[in-house]
Amino acid sequence: MTMAAPTDLHFLQLHEISHLIRTRTLSSREVTEAMLARIDDLEPGLRAFATVMAESALVEADRADALAARGDWLGDLHGVPLAVKDLANTHDAPTGAGTTIHADFRPETDATVVARLRRAGAVILGKLRLTEGAFTGHHPDLPTPVNPWDTATWSGVSSSGSGVATAAGLCFGSLGSDTGGSIRLPSAANGVTGLKPTWGRVSRHGIFGLAPSLDHIGPMTRSARDAAIVLEAIAGHDRLDPTSSLEPTAEYSRALRLSSTPLVGFDRELAHAHFDEATNAMLETTIETLSDLGWRVVDVTAAGLAQAAEEWTALCGIETAGVHAETFPARAEEYGPDLSGLIEIGRGLSAVDYHRLLESRRAFTGRMRELMDDIDLLLLPGIGVGSPTIEQMGELGTDPKLFRAVTIPTAPIDSCGMPSITLPAGWTERGTPLAAQFVAGDFKEQLVLAAGHAFQQATDFHTRHPQDPRG
Template sequence: MGDIDLCYASISDLSRDFGTGALSPVEVTRAHLERIDRLNPVLEAYLTVLAESALADARRAEEEISRGEHRGPLHGVPIGLKDLVYTEGIRTTAGMSIHRNFIPAYDATVASRLRRAGAVLLGKLNLTEAAGGEYHPDSPAVVNPWNSSYWAGASSSGSAVATATGMCTASLGSDTGGSIRNPCNMNAVTGIKPTWGRVSVHGVFGMAPSLDVVGPIARSAEDAYHVLRAIAGPDVNDPTAGRAEVPDYSVGPPEMKGMRIGFDPEAAFDGVESAVVNVLRDALATFESLGAAICQVRLPSTMGLAAGWGAYAGTEAAVVHEETFPSRSTEYGRWMRELLGSAYAVSGIDIARIEDERRAFGGRFEAHFEDLDLVLLPVLPVGDLTLDRFTQLLYDSDNLPNVFRYTAPFNFSGNPTITLPGGFDGAGVPIGFQLVSRHLDELLLARAGSAFQSATDWHLRRPPV
């Protein structure tokens, strides 16, 4: 197997071959490190590469597996961490100049759980400043490997780009308003935004804690679920982590017969660009061909929550940053400085109104799962997101809520989603879509994603790097 194939092998294939001795974790880790050496100077996906400790992890995994001490599917598998996940003794910047030299004294729960699963931690992945909308001006921006003039997808962009280009087998991202889903959409990778509270956020630098989730980014639904199983579950260090365990069994055969998928043509098509509409139509046809029933529904409006996301997330972020903002405001980039500064003008009444909308939307949306299993929606309403166009939208307060309308509402409601690659636009840049399920039903999302990927090859396409 060539080095490029080692870097694109699935978790299941690596685990099987490590177990039989057909492949070595050291060999696979070296292939990934060599690929990072070659691609990262151009793509800027990694902020810190842990070559020495990764090889030590791989040697340890190889020795343990050879002794019959196989810990599970992630044992010996190379994984990258978004650089807001604390790692003991290893710099963790959260994309901020203020924290450029911050070295945590402990591992985040998700990092320690990956270590316990035997994963090889390759390094810390680049992100926008404080997981916000824009990179700090002193930091390199992640480059979209499909087309360098296009947006790479917000805060978990390093995680998605590294996964898409074979610089890790899978990675961890975080999502406060779309930051797992948007990078997956823009890079043809698969991401699970878990139910809020499904994964501990202990030791993860927060943006807006009641909206934040940590989740996996991978090249298939099955791989993403393997990572989710390793990191999810109760945590004594995080009182917000739910008590429910993630089901401890495989995704299973790709079976969609009898599955009921809700689709609202008005919500999904109105004001949505034709390239995205085409991807949605093709996805619906694929699911129908697999035996799913497509059920037309009328979903509650998402625009109120999308419009309120900046005020709500900004006020929570202002609490997170109160030790350094506004006292060190000049050290922040424009977007974070404006978000945090505007929070001080938001009233309690404003937040109460958004809370009312949040509860109403969550209740109305969850009620649909009495008759449905899943809901299919776009990730973004636009398919031609050049860097220039995205920057214009980012600072356009009238039109920015439109960008958030399919992502931010599910941070407010806490519903889990899976983002799947579904096609490309005219410039050869990927377009995805998302499935949404009831709370705690990530396994169903993974099964539906696996079924879709058994019938399509979008997730197998590789960027031209």
């Protein structure tokens, strides 16, 4: 597949465009106008945006330029155009959360993560499409974002618009959410870098939830360095979200050098039992790269991942039923089949069922913490089936093997709440992306970011981009 030149403005990494704005080589307005023009050109085919916020974006860009002219620099996001998943409240645009029921909802205030991005000087280009309610299926009455690498290839769920827009050069980074893999799956599918922080590391205030105890908010960018910059802006305790952690944050983008050589665990038996040939070949190549870096890779047993993945749907369904209690079943006919099916699962479970699931989740989390005491990182794929097609993923609900391959690398890591980073790590024969994932212990975002940065210094997968559909 032909790749676009990495020096194209729209494909620059976030930190590169930040440098150009800071040095006054380009103004924020010039960059923002260029991105809005690209959105106008490509959005009809890619369908990544639920709302383009052109007017307010230009106002924010002018404000950033005015501050810069006075010598007031807000940091690495100053004047940089980003976009956010359309489940994060924005006071100046609707927040529909991929639904038709809430399509016209206009919140009075920003979600904490949006407010923090704006305080850091970011320009918000718009709201990005997602699956209905952030579950697995797009609402049948709403568009599905198109993978820019190949129109027949799955664009991921649920942060599909975030993955597509970031990969296609429609923004320099985006926010996604992850409940069962919704940052990591579209990052893997679209060939971008996705960071799922520790649960509680980033505030969920003003976020339309899928399952609150499983929901994570994090960045989707073109590099680990860029993800670190965004995390710096959005991480930290928020008094409006009492579940947000009091654990101290760090200057993540200033600490991308590994302090020691990582010990990486890999469950070979799990991989061979559940992941496809292309995925396992990519993982073996990744291990070779890590060995060349001097990292030690050891065989481990990641006990309970398959069971945790199997139980995730029921856990998610119970919490989702609570989130939608005001509109389901009262307005059930306005729901798509995937989200309504999940809610029905949750409503059909008993308190005894829920107790059993919670006990199993606690036990699994304990086993994962024991495992991470012995290693620094756990290596998994971003998706356990290599770059699936849309047709292939149509069988997700009826093919147990496919369901396990997709969910085992992702859903359990939400259940235990640990941080992970998904990194472009290879290509299929048809030229579509494959991805690896590093998982670390609680609140070790600094480690996964530094590890991801080291991997990307040794590889060039993250620097390649899909061919411009305009030719």
